[in-house]
Amino acid sequence: MVAGGARLLLVGNSEFRAAVRDLVAVQLTEASGVADSAEAILSQQFALAIVDLRPGADGLAVCRRIKGAALTRMMPVIALAGEGEAALIAALDAGADHAVHFPPSAADLMARVRSLLRTRAQTERLEEATQVIFALARAVEAKDPYTEGHTERVGALGVEVARMAGLDDDAQEAVRQGGILHDIGKIGIPTEIINKPGLLTPKEKVVMEKHPIIGERICEPLSSLRHLLPVIRWHHERLDGTGYPDGLRGSAFPVPAQIMQLADIFDAITTDRPYHRARTRANAIEFLYLESKKGWRDAELIGLLARAAEALGMGRISEADIPPPPAPIGQWRWE
Secondary structure, three states: OOHHHOEEEEEOOHHHHHHHHOOOOOEEEEEOOHHHHHHHHHHOOOOEEEEEEOOOOOHHHHHHHHHHOOOOOOOOEEEEEOOOHHHHHHHHHOOOOEEEEOOOOHHHHHHHHHHHHHHHHHHHHHHHHHHHHHHHHHHHHHOOHHHOOHHHHHHHHHHHHHHHOOOOHHHHHHHHHHHHHOOHHHHHOOHHHHOOOOOOOHHHHHHHOOHHHHHHHHHOOOHHHHHHHHHHHOOOOOOEOOOOOOOOEHHHOOHHHHHHHHHHHHHHHOOOEOOEOOOEHHHHHHHHHHHHHOOOOOHHHHHHHHHHHHHHOOOEOOHHHOOOOOOOHHHOOOO
16 A cells, blocks of 8 residues: 555556556546546646556657646656557656556556655655745845845746747746745845945945855755756856856856846846836846946847846836935945
């Protein structure tokens, strides 16, 4: 028996389901194909799926359907395939976690079920820890009414720029999640420094510049967030090497981190803060182009950002929509 009363989804024709039913000692919900399995998945949660991938079955489509949907892509799949190595390779290419020839022995099949359920339990614990980190990031943001919604806007804008730049899905997701988590390190920075009107003193600046490193340390223990660490640590670098914390220069500054940085700056300077007045969309883009001329930012990415901000309707259009500045223009800043 499998501990915890885990329920499995069994997908295949009646003959297949009858054969597998006799091999496993777990709760089963049965489906005959893609449509039935999709309906079952919508109505209840499954710990694992066992799918018929023999010739003539539509198991490949079922497997791709499970692995292609955000809500079910983490569900483990055992594929029971036809004869030959090619059948096993096709099953794995379709996204199956385990592939074995049909019919398997009861001992083999149950060992695979137990193995995948253990892995699934570990993954769920990791997902829960990850969600705690994201909740912490949102709690940090919620402390400051001026930055409410900032991380979500940065993530959405960054993903659109990444898409336009031709980055793959994983890089786009890193930009989106990095947009949410990039400032989590500010939990270690005194509020009076974060919200100080006007310029920071040299000592205050040193403290503020620690937040990317603090953020990296918070997220580093979770393997599911390690792909975000470059975005979190390096979102204040500059192409000419004058940024912080590592002084990266040129191609050493990863494109996803550059994109997230540009989205972050754009949102920061187009929203009201205690230390500066918001700028219009056009003024924000002009500001970024001026920084590109200093060698700090990539002009081509700024052009994509301008298109993305317009497409998403981000930033005010008219100066009339912007309130008076809370601090003199010479004291505006961005961290």
